[in-house]
Amino acid sequence: MQLNTAHQHVLQLDIQGTPQAWISLEQAAVHMATGAVAWTEGAGPLATLRGGYNVARGRQSLIEVFPIIALGGASRINLFDVAPGVTRSKLFRRDRCTCAYCGQRFAERALQAEHIVPESRGGGWTWMNLVSACAACNGRKANRTPEQARMPLLYLPYVPSRYEAFLLEGRHIRADVHEWLAARLPKGSRLS
Numbered sequence: 001m002q003l004n005t006a007h008q009h010v011l012q013l014d015i016q017g018t019p020q021a022w023i024s025l026e027q028a029a030v031h032m033a034t035g036a037v038a039w040t041e042g043a044g045p046l047a048t049l050r051g052g053y054n055v056a057r058g059r060q061s062l063i064e065v066f067p068i069i070a071l072g073g074a075s076r077i078n079l080f081d082v083a084p085g086v087t088r089s090k091l092f093r094r095d096r097c098t099c100a101y102c103g104q105r106f107a108e109r110a111l112q113a114e115h116i117v118p119e120s121r122g123g124g125w126t127w128m129n130l131v132s133a134c135a136a137c138n139g140r141k142a143n144r145t146p147e148q149a150r151m152p153l154l155y156l157p158y159v160p161s162r163y164e165a166f167l168l169e170g171r172h173i174r175a176d177v178h179e180w181l182a183a184r185l186p187k188g189s190r191l192s
Contacts, residue, residue: 010046011166011177013070019166019181020071025049028065036073040066043176067177084165086125088113092132093168094160096190100131101141101151112138116157117145127159161186 010028012020015038029049031037044066051061084090092108099106100114114133117123120143131153133141141149160168163184167173168191173181185192 008046010065011068011181013068014075015070015072016075017070017184018075019162020075022166022169025065028069029063031069031071032063032065036071037069038072039070041068041070041176041180042066042174046174067174068180082162083127083159084162084168086127086130090160090165090168091127091130094127094158094164094190095132095155098132098155099134099137100153100155101133101137101146103154104134106132106134110134114138114141116153118143121145128157131155131157161189164189164191167191 008025009022010025012023012028012031014020025047028046045064046067047065049063049065051063053060089108091113092111097105097108097111099111111132112135113125114131114137115123115125116129116131119125123129137151141151146153163181164186167178167181167185182191
């Protein structure tokens, strides 16, 4: 079977519809085969996997894997209490590739992750202390706070919601999965 490799990942949810992970087509098929899937979403199956023939029934086994699956059972933790991990690419996408100081848009490769409170002054690698900056502005700000450098932020940092985090990963997301996630974005999201 030939598969479209751009869309082989499946969005795994908990029973309440909270995104848990991107999983492979094979992992989703195992969940489907073992009866762990409570419900599915999507415009249609991502793939139909064909297995062996049942001699008694004379039929081939089939598993339709949908692009969104929800697993039964309760989550052990509230996933909304877990902040998504920060990466450079997710940061730049959160900030729409816009420098927080000059307001110009840049390609991701031309941006830098800029600490609002410099690392040397105890500023951490966190969503609330990082913004996207072009090399010129980052160099001009140097090892100072925005106030000390007289470079006010044009936008404020924020911690992305769970739904935003899955969109920020930058995968090739099927349109129906993108729409499902986008419909659950918080009001005022920069991704809207």
